[in-house]
Amino acid sequence: MSIEGRSIIITGGTSGIGEGCTRHFAELGAKVVTASIQREEGEALQDELRDAGHDVTFVYTDMTDEAQVAALVQRAVELHGRVDGACSNAGAWIEGTVEEFNDRAWDLVMGVNVRGNFLLAKHLVPVYREQGEGVLIITTSTAAYVGFPAHALYCASKSALVALIRCLTKDHAGYMRTVGLCPGTIDTPMLAKSAEGFDQPIDELYAEVAQKIPVKRLGQPEDVAKAAAFLLSDDAGFIAGSTVFLEGGTLALPPW
Ligand SMILES: NC(=O)c1ccc[n+]([C@@H]2O[C@H](COP(=O)([O-])OP(=O)(O)OC[C@H]3O[C@@H](n4cnc5c(N)ncnc54)[C@H](O)[C@@H]3O)[C@@H](O)[C@H]2O)c1
Known part of the structure; x- marks a missing residue:
């Protein structure tokens, strides 16, 4: 279950689950490129992990901006010669009912959660096709499966990812292994x-x-990071197109 020496991109990699992934993958000896819109936190995390002897680079990237997403993938290739895997984890959350949302709310949640994943996949595909292999892990949520109160936009954005994961698996079979990772309450x-x-x-x-x-x-970010490291490794080579659930049994509960 090794990702030692692997070139891994993590988006939303400077807070919460993504920060947990950045730390865990670095400790496992991966070459980590961690991205987010938190410049200060990103640079501090990069410096701390480099001081501890790890190979970590922070790249400021707004996942809703295609040029920045393309540059992120390019930077990882320039730094490490290839990209072995990516954790597409950046996410935006907003609460409200459909009557309360305006276009800004739509653009934020759909922009980061759906378009951001779409763009990362788009720019990874040529790299993975050329290499003949690569892994993409997309963070979904139990919100993709449960109608949480006043969560229409967030739930819809996460459900869209379940379909995206299936389509990417079919369209890029043979060289890109796409897997969903569904956290519960972290x-x-x-x-x-x-x-x-x-x-x-x-x-x-x-x-x-x-x-x-x-x-x-x-759940703690480390719970998700450990599962993500497994999914990135060759030991998970037969897992594709589906979603791994990491929700402490929440989805097994009866609805009343
Ligand atoms: N915490 C939970 O209970 C939970 C449950 C299910 C799913 N998730 C999902 O897990 C992922 C991580 O969530 P978290 O709880 O660690 O949240 P968090 O708020 O701690 O981290 C979110 C990260 O996404 C980044 N981000 C936001 N907008 C961005 C943009 N436009 N471009 C680039 N990066 C951007 C932030 O900078 C931050 O690093 C999200 O996709 C979230 O929807 C979280």
Whole structure:
């Protein structure tokens, strides 16, 4: 289950799940290119991991801007000669019902969550075709399968990815292995933001939520990072076109 020496891109790699992936892959000896719109955090993470002897490069990339996505892939090729795998993890979250959303909300959520994944795939395909191999892991969400209250836009964006994963698998069979990674409730800044709408103190709220999850705890970014490292490795070579669930059993619960 090794990704040692592999050239790996992570988007949204400087916070939450993506930061967990950046740290874990670096510790496993991968050559990591981590990208996001958090310049300060990205540079600090790069410096910290380089000081610890790891091969990590931060590249500022807005996933909604095609030229920047193309440049990200190009930079990884220039740095490491190839790209072995990518974790397409950058995501935007917004709460509300359809009546409350305007075009800006649509463009933000669909732009990052759907178009961002689409663009990364588009610019990885020629590299993977030329190499004859490559892995793309796309972060979905339990929101793709459950109608969370006041989450129409986010849920729709994550559902779109399930179809995208299938189509990429078919269209680029033989040289690109695409897999979905579906986290449940993971303790990250995005989750903390979603908890702001509740009256309860966050610790109390998290403890209550943890009790509802069959494994009785929230997920941590490392849980997702370990699964992602496996999916990137050759040991996962027969997993393609489907989604690996990492939700502590949440989706097994009855609806009432
Ligand atoms: N935390 C959870 O409970 C949970 C559950 C299911 C799925 N997810 C998904 O996991 C992924 C990571 O979420 P997280 O919880 O770690 O959130 P987070 O807010 O901690 O991190 C999101 C990352 O995406 C980056 N990003 C946002 N917009 C971007 C853009 N335009 N271009 C490039 N990067 C951009 C941010 O800079 C940040 O690094 C997201 O796709 C999210 O939808 C999270």
